[in-house]
Amino acid sequence: MSDLSQLAPQPLWQWFEKICSFPRPSGHEAALSQFIQNWARDKQLEVIEEAVGNLIIRKPATPGMENRKPVVIQAHMDMVPQKNADKTHDFTKDPIEPWVDGEWVKARGTTLGADNGIGMCSALAILQSDDIAHGPLEVLLTVDEESGMTGAFGLQPGVLRGEILINTDSEQEGEIYMGCAGGVDAALTLPLSHQPASKDSQSFRLMISGLKGGHSGVNIHLGRGNANKLLARFLFEQSTKLGLQLIDFQGGTLRNAIPREADAGISIATSQVAALQQAVSDYEALLRSEFAIADAGVKLTLTEIPATAEVMTMASQQQLLALLNACPNGVIRMSDEVEGVTETSLNLGVVSITDQKVTVLCLVRSLIDSGRDYVCGQLSALASLAGAEVKFSGAYPGWKPDNSSPIMAIVRDTYQHIYHKEPVIMVIHAGLECGLFKKPYPDMDMVSIGPTIRFPHSPDEMVNITTVGQYWQLLLAVLQRVPEKV
CATH class of the missing domain: 3.40.630.10 (Zn peptidases)
Structure with a gap:
């Protein structure tokens, strides 16, 4: 130094x-x-x-x-x-x-x-x-x-x-x-239930990494990848196609930092492992194409882990993936008064699972109170549809x-x-x-x-x-x- x-x-x-x-x-x-x-x-x-x-x-x-x-x-x-x-x-x-x-x-x-x-x-x-x-x-x-x-x-x-x-x-x-x-913190919680994993299955950890992340306010308009959203997108698309069973999901560390990494444990029938590996490879190529300018370093890693005895029930899995996939994220509206400045945004910052429930932490920012209230209303509606609970805290002007x-x-x-x-x-x-x-x-x-x-x-x-x-x-x-x- x-x-x-x-x-x-x-x-x-x-x-x-x-x-x-x-x-x-x-x-x-x-x-x-x-x-x-x-x-x-x-x-x-x-x-x-x-x-x-x-x-x-x-x-x-x-x-x-x-x-x-x-x-x-x-x-x-x-x-x-x-x-x-x-x-x-x-x-x-x-x-x-x-x-x-x-x-x-x-x-x-x-x-x-x-x-x-x-x-x-x-x-x-x-x-x-x-x-x-x-x-x-x-x-x-x-x-x-x-x-x-x-x-x-x-x-x-x-x-x-x-x-x-x-x-x-x-x-x-x-x-x-x-x-x-100004801003406000939003915490969505969803109860989870579990069941025994299917027989003749293998367990893997799928990780997304290599993203730039950054400040959830001043960098939110740059179009960088949100690891939580990108991982949820893949799992939502492939869970039915491949019969994936979700073990867990975690991503991000702070509600005011764009999440750079996320990972999920998944269980899949042995007969579908090759299809999973191909789907992961294809998705990585897709993301590198989509984010070639904004976040070119995106990487997916699939690693086999010891077989799990327990997975989420299909109902819990569908609720969680639907919640994450549908949750708004990024720029909601640009300012009309100040050119080039984001007016309202949301960052889906942290996903964590503890004590049979998943918690999703978001930070809503807006230059105007009505914009903040609009996004809070969206989150409340989403929680209602997904069977989750949402609490808002720490509002600052x-x-x-x-x-x-x-x-x-x-x-x-x-x-x-x-x-x-x-x-x-x-x-x-x-x-x-x-x-x-x-x-x-x-x-x-x-x-x-x-x-x-x-x-x-x-x-x-x-x-x-x-x-x-x-x-x-x-x-x-x-x-x-x-x-x-x-």
């Missing part, structure tokens, strides 16, 4: 090198949080740890800037834990292994955590610096953003003093975000764009002054925490910026080194341009 600390800007990259040594999947931020608290107190900075786990660190204004409007720089501490199948890695214990590949920083076989580690490190580097000009400053580091926005939900009113909030969780240099999608935002105008004008070109003002199809912050702090003026991060929420995640420097330069220049308090 030594090569990271030589990158520019050094203060930011040195911090990133440090945080890579701390495991920080959602719900496991405690060790990193304690390290930051100890460091901040050694620096004589004021530190507040909220009951939910958020950190608020205050730094006085630099001389001559005491009368500027107070600013909050905000990031989340946690990261998405995703790894390649051949990578041995425990996200609760093992450090991330970053490396430099030309213009990009990547991780070896896992997510990198640039989402939102770069933003967090920029805030910490500013706290550490003695020569960066800024007014009264607060750094807000939230917890559990990726798995439920627990920190943003738990942020208490009356604690922050800032009038301006700069969110650092955007992922495209040259774009300024002033709005985001979108961040409504404010075209008259003063801080957005400052960031736009500052960017144009530095780079001599207009930035793109955007609304992102992802769940930035700003929408939740508006509840306890309705009058706070907010904007979101960040460097270019590709393929977040997947082991292909990478951050562009040049754009980290551009983001850093923009952030420092904006802090200098914050106006005085009225």
